[in-house]
Amino acid sequence: MPSFLSVWLGRIGRELPLLLGGLAAVVLVLSVPMSGYATNIVMQATTYAVAVLGLTIVLGYAGQITLAQAAFFGIGAYAVAIGTVSLGLSFWGGLLLAMAASTVAGAVLGITSLRLGGHYLAMITIVFQQILSLVLTNWIEVSHGPDGIPGIPRPSLFGYTLSGSAGYLVFSIVCLTAVLIFVRILKHTRLGRSMEAVRDNELAASVAGVNTYRVKVVAFTLSALLGGIGGALFASGFSYVSPDQFSLAESIVFLTMALLGGAGSALGTAVGTVLLVLLPESLRFLKEIYMAVYGLSVILIMIFMPEGIAGFARRLTRRLRTPAVRPHHAPALHLHTVTSDHRDEPLLVVRGLAKHFGGLRALNNVDLAVRRNNIHALIGPNGSGKTTLVNVLSGIYKPTAGKIAFADEDVTGAAPHVLAGLGLSRTFQNIRLFRSMSCLENVMVGAQRPGNDLSDVHRDLVARSLAALHFVGMGDRADDSVANLSYGHQRMVEIARALAANPKLLLLDEPAAGLNLTEKQELVALLLRMKGLGLTILIIEHDMPLVEQVADSITVLNFGERISDGQPEAVLRDPAVISAYLGEGRAYAVA
Numbered sequence: 001m002p003s004f005l006s007v008w009l010g011r012i013g014r015e016l017p018l019l020l021g022g023l024a025a026v027v028l029v030l031s032v033p034m035s036g037y038a039t040n041i042v043m044q045a046t047t048y049a050v051a052v053l054g055l056t057i058v059l060g061y062a063g064q065i066t067l068a069q070a071a072f073f074g075i076g077a078y079a080v081a082i083g084t085v086s087l088g089l090s091f092w093g094g095l096l097l098a099m100a101a102s103t104v105a106g107a108v109l110g111i112t113s114l115r116l117g118g119h120y121l122a123m124i125t126i127v128f129q130q131i132l133s134l135v136l137t138n139w140i141e142v143s144h145g146p147d148g149i150p151g152i153p154r155p156s157l158f159g160y161t162l163s164g165s166a167g168y169l170v171f172s173i174v175c176l177t178a179v180l181i182f183v184r185i186l187k188h189t190r191l192g193r194s195m196e197a198v199r200d201n202e203l204a205a206s207v208a209g210v211n212t213y214r215v216k217v218v219a220f221t222l223s224a225l226l227g228g229i230g231g232a233l234f235a236s237g238f239s240y241v242s243p244d245q246f247s248l249a250e251s252i253v254f255l256t257m258a259l260l261g262g263a264g265s266a267l268g269t270a271v272g273t274v275l276l277v278l279l280p281e282s283l284r285f286l287k288e289i290y291m292a293v294y295g296l297s298v299i300l301i302m303i304f305m306p307e308g309i310a311g312f313a314r315r316l317t318r319r320l321r322t323p324a325v326r327p328h329h330a331p332a333l334h335l336h337t338v339t340s341d342h343r344d345e346p347l348l349v350v351r352g353l354a355k356h357f358g359g360l361r362a363l364n365n366v367d368l369a370v371r372r373n374n375i376h377a378l379i380g381p382n383g384s385g386k387t388t389l390v391n392v393l394s395g396i397y398k399p400t401a402g403k404i405a406f407a408d409e410d411v412t413g414a415a416p417h418v419l420a421g422l423g424l425s426r427t428f429q430n431i432r433l434f435r436s437m438s439c440l441e442n443v444m445v446g447a448q449r450p451g452n453d454l455s456d457v458h459r460d461l462v463a464r465s466l467a468a469l470h471f472v473g474m475g476d477r478a479d480d481s482v483a484n485l486s487y488g489h490q491r492m493v494e495i496a497r498a499l500a501a502n503p504k505l506l507l508l509d510e511p512a513a514g515l516n517l518t519e520k521q522e523l524v525a526l527l528l529r530m531k532g533l534g535l536t537i538l539i540i541e542h543d544m545p546l547v548e549q550v551a552d553s554i555t556v557l558n559f560g561e562r563i564s565d566g567q568p569e570a571v572l573r574d575p576a577v578i579s580a581y582l583g584e585g586r587a588y589a590v591a
């Protein structure tokens with residue numbers, strides 16, 4: 001069964017409480033008579049919530065700030081208005097138009113702007129929002145200008161027109177429940193995990209095999225689509241649209257709703273939306289000062305609940321949660337095995353590699369050959385170019401000159417996620433984990449890299465990730481948040497994430513840094529066990545006793561140039577290495 005289908009089917013059962021909640025809301029709407037005013041408030045909350053759930057995806061999951069959600073909401077609303085009133089389409093035709101228009105607008109804006117991150121993206125979305133407002137106000141022949149478009153029809157369903165408010169409200173609640181469940185389940189899919197990995201640490205996500213740009217574009221487009229659906233429901237519900245309903249101010253309100261509820265939680269976002277629609281209405285009795293009290297309430301909630309209502313609720317219920325049941329036995333980890341006839345053949349071949357930063361030659365004319373099933377150490381003084389070399393090999397930096405061949409394929413200048421897909425995994429000198437995720441989720445991002453020969457089912461992904469965690473001695477911490485781990489344990493999780501990807505080559509950048517003596521001995525044993533399973537390892541390390549225990553060959557860099565290369569016995573006796581790095585009497589330099 002395809003992985004995504006098994007995840008969706010497996011998760012849908014867990015959403016039963018939400019389905020029942022939706023059903024209860026429907027029963028309530030049908031059984032309790034509501035005034036027109038109350039109906040409008042609930043309809044506004046419901047349709048807004050659909051649009052704001054888009055922000056859960058793009059901001060909460062993928063960490064991208066957008067201030068154009070009201071623009072996509074407006075595109076959806078106007079598409080239904082123009083489709084039904086001007087073009088004579090049915091509501092359903094208008095809805096399809098709204099979905100298509102918001103998706104295309106989101107994809108185009110995402111593709112063109114998501115290479116820029118952070119505040120640049122926020123600025124571009126503000127500009128887009130302002131342009132849309134101007135177009136809606138001034139393109140009178142199409143949008144009817146500031147007067148807006150009245151008379152938008154409501155849909156028919158199975159021959160029954162939802163013209164009554166209660167019927168349409170039920171329809172909106174059903175739509176909201178479906179969107180809510182979709183967004184909640186999305187979090188647990190490969191795509192959702194990739195989004196969260198991008199949010200937590202984009203660089204680590206890319207070397208773990210996530211195409212970060214594509215994931216951001218998909219998140220942005222999905223968010224725009226939900227904005228469009230929300231807008232379509234809103235337009236048909238209120239039968240009227242005008243440009244002032246979709247202004248920048250509205251986008252800021254949407255953002256506040258998401259942040260107030262807790263952007264990373266779909267349920268929290270929905271609660272935040274309902275609260276911010278109801279709060280000003282419930283404060284109207286305060287007359288002139290009601291807006292001031294409203295603003296103050298929002299500020300106070302944000303100060304005392306910085307992670308939003310969802311984060312606050314999570315903290316309250318932490319102790320009540322039951323831990324997941326995991327198998328006690330350690331599942332076996334299968335790695336990329338090298339047959340004995342290929343052992344010692346070159347896996348990675350680097351020729352004439354150079355990397356210049358302006359006038360600084362961090363690497364100059366470096367040659368390197370890493371042989372299969374070998375542990376190859378890269379040593380040299382601080383600033384000699386070791387990390388730069390690993391950054392070039394893993395695609396983070398483009399080389400200035402030279403060629404890199406990996407598994408007989410020219411990979412010079414390839415992107416990090418492409419190299420990860422070919423079987424190149426790495427860890428970082430400064431540990432880079434996805435800090436909001438558990439150990440298991442971190443490792444699953446590694447395991448789900450493209451090209452990893454898992455039979456494509458979620459269960460296998462979990463099994464392989466648990467096997468990798470057990471292999472590094474972290475099996476019993478699978479469900480712990482990585483943020484609560486000691487430094488040494490975080491290193492082990494990072495190695496497990498790389499191992500779960502079933503790499504052909506593992507690049508380790510100073511894995512012993514920050515470890516105590518016992519942990520270093522455990523690392524030596526781990527390195528030898530990994531080699532025993534057939535893995536090829538390139539390790540940067542300053543700890544020379546460790547290097548001596550594990551290395552089959554050593555390359556030494558100094559001022560960006562290779563000064564020695566070969567078997568450890570010869571390299572460590574090389575006068576050039578002793579003078580540049582080891583010192584007389586082999587007093588090992590420790591970083």
Ligand SMILES: Nc1ncnc2c1ncn2[C@@H]1O[C@H](COP(=O)(O)OP(=O)(O)OP(=O)(O)O)[C@@H](O)[C@H]1O
Pocket residue numbers: 357360362380381382383384385386387388389429591
């Ligand atoms: N992004 C960058 N921009 C400019 N200079 C850089 C950049 N990255 C590295 N360098 C420079 O390149 C040189 C090599 O640095 P690198 O980090 O590769 O050394 P290293 O051998 O890994 O050192 P260490 O053992 O201290 O980690 C240094 O002079 C460093 O300042």
